[in-house]
Amino acid sequence: MAIGYRELAASLRTAIERGEYPPGTTLPKQDELASIHAVNIKTVRQAVGLLEAEGLVTPVRRRGTVVRERPPMRRLGADRYSKKKWKFGNTVAFAADREASGRAWKPTDQTNTVKLVDADEAVATAFGLELGSPVYERARLVKDGDQPTHTLTSYYLPAHVEGTPLVDPTPGPAGRGGGFAVLTLQGYEPDHMTETVCARMPTPDETEMLNLPSGEPVMVLTRHTYTADNTLVEFARGVHAASRFAWTYDFKLPD
The missing domain is CATH 3.40.1410.10 (Chorismate lyase-like)
Structure with missing residues (x-):
């Protein structure tokens, strides 16, 4: 059974916290994430939107979804x-x-x-x-x-x-x-x-x-x-x- 956007967001959040996607790097493109996690693009967009609302990532034009610097x-x-x-x-x-x-x-x-x-x-x-x-x-x-x-x-x-x-x-x-x-x-x-x-x-x-x-x-x-x-x-x-x-x-x- 395909995972929902909250589960996908949780997986990506854990990957960010573990340093798999360090600050300043970009997440894989949305179609790549959809393929990796066997979900549709809508689910990916919702998951990324949730991470963006949490302040973990931000969309940057011509770059993609960038992991934000976290040490306050x-x-x-x-x-x-x-x-x-x-x-x-x-x-x-x-x-x-x-x-x-x-x-x-x-x-x-x-x-x-x-x-x-x-x-x-x-x-x-x-x-x-x-x-x-x-x-x-x-x-x-x-x-x-x-x-x-x-x-x-x-x-x-x-x-x-x-x-x-x-x-x-x-x-x-x-x-x-x-x-x-x-x-x-x-x-x-x-x-x-x-x-x-x-x-x-x-x-x-x-x-x-x-x-x-x-x-x-x-x-x-x-x-x-x-x-x-x-x-x-x-x-x-x-x-x-x-x-x-x-x-x-x-x-x-x-x-």
Whole structure:
């Protein structure tokens, strides 16, 4: 009896996990798979579609069905913001993730687009401003080599950052120690933060910007950064390719 598409997908998944089809290689053509497994083309297409939805493979024009790179980068939890990294060193958060994952990095792996914008509802609510109040928006696209990993867009009050490297559009971190070091020099040293993470499907623009395969979701991060006296100094929103990160948290259990 011929196997179904789920059984075929399971067989191909096992072969990928065993390394029979290493990352970057292509699966046999669909007619070859049909012949090898004694199934019809429709079954093969359904099986490959299931693997694609799982993020194991992606169709590439003129190449075929390519096995995706699987080792995700570690995205550290609280440790990525450790003061010893940015206040007493020169390792900003995205670089801390790269180093923890054994990846090389350079400052220009992060782009910058800086402009004065009208606060939308979320930004205005975070800072306690009137809707449409002027705030600085600092948008970054971060890459691992040539592969985009995530976007991060931060918002600041002009009174906190006017005339500082945080409003300089030069690619890379905002000087030695990055944005947190700049805020510290301005008298607004980051002390604690709240991060909220959720998942959703990407918009068409996000799919293009992050070079996402069909069916891959994104992890959306919202970050509020405060001084010791609870002054909000940064409100940030990030969109991360789900398969390119493993989110790691190390913490002491509260009493």
